[in-house]
Amino acid sequence: MLIDNIKTHVVGVDIRLESTTIAIIDIRGNIVATTHFPTMNYHDVGNFLTAMSDAIMNLLEQNTGIDCIRSIGISAPSGNFYSGCIENSPNFPWKGVVPLAAMLRDRLGLAVALGNDAHVCALGEWAFGAAHGMKDFVLLTMQSGMGSCIVSNGQVCYGANGFAGEVGHTCVIPEGRECGCGKKGCLEAYVTIKGINKTAKEVLAESNKPSLLRDVDTFTSQAIVNFCEQGDELAIETLRRTGKILGLGLANFATILNPEAIVFTEDLMVLSRWIMEDTYATFQEYVFRNIADKVKFTVSSLDDQTRALMGASVLAWDVKEYSLFK
Amino acid sequence: MLIDNIKTHVVGVDIRLESTTIAIIDIRGNIVATTHFPTMNYHDVGNFLTAMSDAIMNLLEQNTGIDCIRSIGISAPSGNFYSGCIENSPNFPWKGVVPLAAMLRDRLGLAVALGNDAHVCALGEWAFGAAHGMKDFVLLTMQSGMGSCIVSNGQVCYGANGFAGEVGHTCVIPEGRECGCGKKGCLEAYVTIKGINKTAKEVLAESNKPSLLRDVDTFTSQAIVNFCEQGDELAIETLRRTGKILGLGLANFATILNPEAIVFTEDLMVLSRWIMEDTYATFQEYVFRNIADKVKFTVSSLDDQTRALMGASVLAWDVKEYSLFK
Numbered sequence: 001m002l003i004d005n006i007k008t009h010v011v012g013v014d015i016r017l018e019s020t021t022i023a024i025i026d027i028r029g030n031i032v033a034t035t036h037f038p039t040m041n042y043h044d045v046g047n048f049l050t051a052m053s054d055a056i057m058n059l060l061e062q063n064t065g066i067d068c069i070r071s072i073g074i075s076a077p078s079g080n081f082y083s084g085c086i087e088n089s090p091n092f093p094w095k096g097v098v099p100l101a102a103m104l105r106d107r108l109g110l111a112v113a114l115g116n117d118a119h120v121c122a123l124g125e126w127a128f129g130a131a132h133g134m135k136d137f138v139l140l141t142m143q144s145g146m147g148s149c150i151v152s153n154g155q156v157c158y159g160a161n162g163f164a165g166e167v168g169h170t171c172v173i174p175e176g177r178e179c180g181c182g183k184k185g186c187l188e189a190y191v192t193i194k195g196i197n198k199t200a201k202e203v204l205a206e207s208n209k210p211s212l213l214r215d216v217d218t219f220t221s222q223a224i225v226n227f228c229e230q231g232d233e234l235a236i237e238t239l240r241r242t243g244k245i246l247g248l249g250l251a252n253f254a255t256i257l258n259p260e261a262i263v264f265t266e267d268l269m270v271l272s273r274w275i276m277e278d279t280y281a282t283f284q285e286y287v288f289r290n291i292a293d294k295v296k297f298t299v300s301s302l303d304d305q306t307r308a309l310m311g312a313s314v315l316a317w318d319v320k321e322y323s324l325f326k
Numbered sequence: 327m328l329i330d331n332i333k334t335h336v337v338g339v340d341i342r343l344e345s346t347t348i349a350i351i352d353i354r355g356n357i358v359a360t361t362h363f364p365t366m367n368y369h370d371v372g373n374f375l376t377a378m379s380d381a382i383m384n385l386l387e388q389n390t391g392i393d394c395i396r397s398i399g400i401s402a403p404s405g406n407f408y409s410g411c412i413e414n415s416p417n418f419p420w421k422g423v424v425p426l427a428a429m430l431r432d433r434l435g436l437a438v439a440l441g442n443d444a445h446v447c448a449l450g451e452w453a454f455g456a457a458h459g460m461k462d463f464v465l466l467t468m469q470s471g472m473g474s475c476i477v478s479n480g481q482v483c484y485g486a487n488g489f490a491g492e493v494g495h496t497c498v499i500p501e502g503r504e505c506g507c508g509k510k511g512c513l514e515a516y517v518t519i520k521g522i523n524k525t526a527k528e529v530l531a532e533s534n535k536p537s538l539l540r541d542v543d544t545f546t547s548q549a550i551v552n553f554c555e556q557g558d559e560l561a562i563e564t565l566r567r568t569g570k571i572l573g574l575g576l577a578n579f580a581t582i583l584n585p586e587a588i589v590f591t592e593d594l595m596v597l598s599r600w601i602m603e604d605t606y607a608t609f610q611e612y613v614f615r616n617i618a619d620k621v622k623f624t625v626s627s628l629d630d631q632t633r634a635l636m637g638a639s640v641l642a643w644d645v646k647e648y649s650l651f652k
Contacts (some may be wrong), residue, residue: 006396039518125389126589134486135486136485136486136490144564150582152476152478152479152483152485152490153478153481153482153483153484155481157478157479157483157583158479159462159478160460160461160462160585160586160620161616161617161620163461163584163614163616163617164478164582164584165584166581166582166614166616167581167582168484169581169614170577170578170581170582171577171578172500173500174499174574181614181615182615183611183612183615184612211635213598215364248500251496251497252497253582254497255492255495256476256490256491256492256493256582257476257483257485257490257494257582258485258486258487258490258491258492259485259486260486274505275618285509286497286510288489288492288495288507289495289507289508290487290489291487291489293484293488294486309335322539
């Protein structure tokens, strides 16, 4: 066997609404080179495929070449690991079921695996981050929606249809606030930044106290944190309420799964100083007694982009066969 | 190799408060012979071990002999599969951590596995019952408490400390009714027969209507079902409320796990005609939309005793080594 036939690297792809990032990664998780291009420039999935293939081939030509590449892993919102498809994405312009893994495989002649972004991020955190060595943990993500990935007994828990981990759509307040999903009282309706904006409106309506919140129509996570740091009582109260509801939702989550740790990603960490104390206190109040002192609250040790690329590389190393998808 | 060296059978043991049942079982799940003795006669665990060993050896002598026995599996409340111990049982007279699997192994010279009763029951249902062939399901049990076992991706989900599946202690009504566990608003506080008795008292207090419930101090599941069958409006209302709360709890459970099915055991089936319609309607209302029509409600196809013995036999066949526990 020639030395240059040994497959020493994989390609990781992180597809997001704004941007698609491509990286060449070695087996220790070192990123050798990256490139990216704007995702939303390609309203036709065929054009997107061409842009992605070209970007991968250019990156390989300028760096390791293709011969050392074993396979490709892709992280994508609405990705389905079993089918290798992006399925009914509410946000991408490509509608319906898009068999992206098979399309890229056929274009480049390399094995391709594709997974849901939350699941892929958990793989990254597991292989190279804060969850390294854990058999049972959950990873929480919070961007426009609240997602999670469950790892149980050393395996990602996908569920029967690939939808496991939708903790954001568990009900914390029966008959509560309407959620974007059409249900009532979902955790997500309270703890995303959109939900926190609604809570602020409730807090303002209940009080006559002055507040910087009164001067803004909507605010970002960083903005309300700034208000809190200036001592704004109603901003602090808003995040305390948010923390309590998050604690209740996580208590139910942990009571069902008994994870070793809940890993928070940085989207949540922006708020952490102002919500975590209430989150943890409420968590302790509502979690199953026998595990109350056993579940660690842990912070991700990877940044958002790195976590997704690392996870995509794990997917890539784990692909067993060239011909996974029809 | 002599034909009588082939291990064709295992011993399954089902330890309950009232009675300990022992069975010789073949690999197809056929029960060859059974015996049982009263558990609570033995306040000392050494005496219990002797009674159990003697019962096993007598049963073997009268039937297959010991040479064809591969190993022993035990189902026990508060059993921990990882340690082979009964741990801090609130009900057995043997306090603290009892290494029963190791004790029985050393006494009889056979490999012994021990598991939590809910987990063992799921194994039985999986190998020989309604969940046969499913990779993702949950089994619900309801006796004095509400238990469950999660099977995810073809594996029992034990959790980091063996406590996964405590769905009975998820909070369905924040700041709600006190539960025996010390927390507030647990599902178990509403759906066990003790909880249903409390709900009945609330229903009676809200209404002036006559009801058979007014003539009894406490009632069993069968008794309230009888009242419903006689058209007792307040009994029916009591079970409808119970059904709704159960549906909410199960919706959160399924939203997190995306199981193919929820398998109900007979303890719940006694009530089913009077709660299931509301349970399913509320489940549909609160479960994550993408899986609303995908989760089956299924009834166990084994009786309570058979399920535990079948599961214990699966544990026994799966024991790999003689020397599992210290």
